[in-house]
Amino acid sequence: MARPPQPEEFALKETAPKIAGSGVITGGDKLTCTYDLVEQMEYLYVRVVKARDLPAKDVTGSCDPYVEVKLGNYKGVTRHFEKKSNPEWNHVFAFSQDRLQASFIEVVIKDKDVVLDDFIGKISFGLVDVPRRVPPDSPLAPQWYRLEDKKGDKIKKGEIMLAVWKGTQADEAFPDAWHSDAAAVSTEGITRIRGKVYISPRLWYVRVNVIECQDLIPSDKNKVPEVCVKVILGNQAVKTKLLKSVNPMWNEDLVFVAAEPFEEPLVITVEDRSNKDEVLGKCVIALPIAHRRFDNKAVPSRWHNLEKHILAEGEKKEIKFASRIHLRICLDGGYHVLEESTHYSSDLRPTAKQLWKSSIGLLELGIISATGLSPMKSKEGRGTTDAYCVAKYGPKWVRTRTIIDSFSPKWNEQYTWEVFDPCTVITVGVFDNGHLQGGGNDSRIGKVRIRLSTIETERVYTHSYPLIVLQPSGVKKMGEVHLAVRFSCSSYFNMVNKYSQPLLPKMHYVHPLSVIQQDTLRHQATQIVSMRLSRAEPPLKKVVVEYMLDVGSHMWSVRRSKANFFRVLDVFSGVIAVGKWFNQICHWKNPITTILIHILCAILVLYPELILPTIFLYLFFISIWRYRRKPRHPPHMDIRLSYADAVGPDELDEEFDTFPTSRGSDKVRMRYDRLRSIGGRIQMVIGDLATQGERFQSLLSWRDPRASALFATFCLIAALVLYVTPFQVVALLGGFYLLRHPKFRNKLPSPPANFFRRLPSRTDCML
Incomplete structure (x- = not known):
């Protein structure tokens, strides 16, 4: 079910700024650039x-x-x-x-x-x-x-x-x-x-493999302790499972995120949960001395003494007897630490520089100007905006200068990035500087995403992108930002070769992290990046960093659920259209076309070696036919696709609600009932899919002995008939049967469909 296109007001517009737009200069294997994507000031x-x-x-x-x-x-x-x-x-x-x-x-x-x-x-x-x-x-x-x-x-x-x-x-x-x-x-x-250029801190995954403890001494020696190990790194804390033993063995992996330079140590604490979380021992380990690995090879383990109290630096203590903990600690450099949403990643390289490959090109961005910006605050009784832009690609963030008190600011600043993968996204956000009038927060005006793989190399794209935000009152256009983008390729072979390689580094597939781990670690990574960038001068505030990194995009939203539902429908619309077309062919709605399909069916059956070449040749001609209608502009925010123009006020209020909720019990009850209703429909669809699958399984399971006996008998007869009958005859008769005239069709379901629907499923066993 295709929705109509979005209004012209929210559409992308091509512009013609006064720029040179010519100067990519190739020098050997490297690309250089000139300041030619912005208007000269x-x-x-x-x-x-x-x-x-x-x-x-x-x-x-x-x-x-x-x-x-x-x-x-x-x-x-x-x-x-x-x-x-x-x-x-x-x-x-x-x-x-x-x-x-x-x-x-x-x-x-x-x-x-x-x-x-x-x-x-x-x-x-x-x-x-x-x-x-x-x-x-x-x-x-x-x-x-x-x-x-x-x-x-x-x-x-x-x-x-x-x-x-x-x-x-x-x-x-x-x-x-x-x-x-x-x-x-x-x-x-x-x-x-x-304006400034910022570099995100290099992030590492820290893997702590807690193997075992020996000779733990609880205060109550008549009771077996319930022991767990608690590992703390900065504001991250993870515990192992509980074990009852004085010599427990876990062999659990705990993963954290750390940023260079490693300022905070690992603090490992062994606790007795049966005795009010009594600390049985503690040790502190500095991260710079940890082993760094770039692959899945085993890391050497070490025994560490556990102390009741950590000594100050410089103090020495003679250890006669101490509990010990067996650990395997490493900095995993073979992963890419995900701080962005996986759908909008701008960098997919592993942490370790030793694993990096050469760049494939250069991305140049000209931030020209903005027009029609909305007033973001009041000054002397009138609305005003102090706008600046932030662009993020890979570890490099750029911030333009702030243009004071202007709804049509002109920046005309140009920036470059090295590109290592074409299937990445650059994000450009526009913000209002709230620190010029007494230290307010920076306000979000809007943002733009451009996927590099959707633009042609060596071409300058100059467009005016709508800045669209979703507010509690509804969707609103906050203005337009004028950008010039050019993706220059230094090695076309290396770029094409990227399409055959895994999206993420090898370690993500050899030793994958769980979905829950990825979500937790991404949250920690965004917190570390926002904290580091907020310490720069001028600071990139937390609200800016989180908006650019799409923090909170995973939260439940009725609007997003509807949008994704319509996206699924749109994906399958082609299959549905083919099914409707074939149904019309079978019912002789267009006799000439049906006769041609009969002829095609006979040719393909008599010459089966033409089936696959015909399919691929058909796809080739479809691709060539659609080339002249290929997209000429970069993708941009689509309010219709996002279902932002048809969302109700209560759904918007729910989307902008805090987590945990801050609304009253009546609203929460109503939303909970609505969620149960939506969940009920999803539950029914999933149940129906499971039922069909279980009916297929029951054909040979003899859960229904009569149905299984009938199916076994049918299989025997079919095997004998297909053995003595040429395959071309069977295929031709089958094709002609599907294409038979409506006079020979019965409005009732066919016997095979009736047989399948009567098969048992496991719904009878559910409570």
Whole structure:
């Protein structure tokens, strides 16, 4: 049952930005790129390096200098130094030339004061005389300039080192510069809006094989202890099963996630659950000394002494007798630690770098602009948005600078990633910076996913992607983001060869993790990544990281269940259509077509060697026929496919509810009853499928002795008839029987169908 296409408002639009879009340069086996996927933006750069011999302005004979860079209505200010006549700022200012309304630039040094800042000196430059620098030229060397007074005369003391030039956003000074787009932000808070590149920490699976303990000494020696081993790594804690023994043996594998550098040790505790979780012994093991393995080879085991109390570093204790624990600990580098949803993975390489293979190409992303963004917060009684973009592919995250107070921000920033697998996804999210007005949370505006295997190599895709979010009030378009994407291939053979290789590293198949383990470990991995990235400057907040990694997408949702149901229907729609078509053929709805099928059936039966070639040739021609209608655009968020446009308010409220629920008992009861109703229908379908399978099994099980005897007799007669009758005759008669005219058909079910439905199943044995 196909649903109509989504409204034009939520559709993808092709754009034609003013970009070069040409420059992939192949150098040997490597690909390089030029800054050609974004519109060129002209900037005036001012690098304030340092000053010397500044005259004193305070009574104490010192000064507290800072620099003020003025260009028309824009003004950038450095931080100030207390009592320092030779300050060093090394600060870069970038003024967008689209907004310049002045013919000269003024650099003023002032002395910070309580009431009114004192003027120290200045330097002025005419914009006509400023040189242009084109990357990859060498950086412009700064020069010393004598300071002038307010009248323009040179002062006796005081010099400032500056560099002034014109350039584009491709300049290496661009990412760390103060921007005129952020004129409302102080220099001290400029790091909150700068663009940055982040690298996720390298994650490892830590496997702890708890083998056995020896000579455990419980406090109650007349009672056999109920022992378990508790292993803690950071905020992860896992226990073994309980055993009653003073020498228990488990041989259990416990798996954790750890990130480099390994700051937290493994803490192993043996507890007696029968005596209020009494600690029978403890040991601490540092992860850096653990064995690192890259395959499924056995890891050497070690005995560790168990102490009642862990000694402080440097203390020594003579051990006369101690309980011991037998462990096998390793860092499993042969796995890929899944921190993303498996459906949207951007990296599938194993943890160990020794197992990495060469890249197959280069992914370039140009984040051009956004249009029609919704107001995300209020400022001075009006709506405003301070937007920035985050893109994630593999371990590399990028964040654009924040454009202050704009519903149509222009970033024009370009980033590159190495590609190791074409069947991966890049995710781009747009957020509102909530830290510029008192430390609020960053708000989600929307995100885009692009699967690399769905785009052609060497082609530049320039599209405007709708930013669609699902809110408690319903689906809403938050604006559009304009992107330019190019996937360049360095080795077409290596890329095609990837399609024949396993999706995940070898260890996932040789020594697989259970589904429950994968879910738990993925949750721990996302927590570690979000914690590490939130410690960067500027930080990538937890809400941003979790949104990009699709945390919570596994939670129950009526909407997602309906969407998946319709996806299944859509998958089988082709089979259903063929079945309906064949039924029409059998009932002679179109006699000419039915006669042609008779002829085809006779040809295939008489020449059976043509059956398989005919099938594959038919599939080939279908593929060639559909080539001209192949998708020309990348995939994007589809509200109809997601069933977001037909979801009820209560279903939305349930989807956005917390876990555990925060709703009242009446709502929870209603939702529970609805879930029981849906589950009941699913239960009936699964039961019907099981019934049909059990009826097939009962043919030879003699559960119904008469039915099994009839089936055995039929099999004997069929064997004799098929032995003496040529196969072509049987196949031809069978085909003609299926295609017989409706005059020879009975409206009642056929005898074989009646026989099958009468067979017993195991439903009679169920309570």
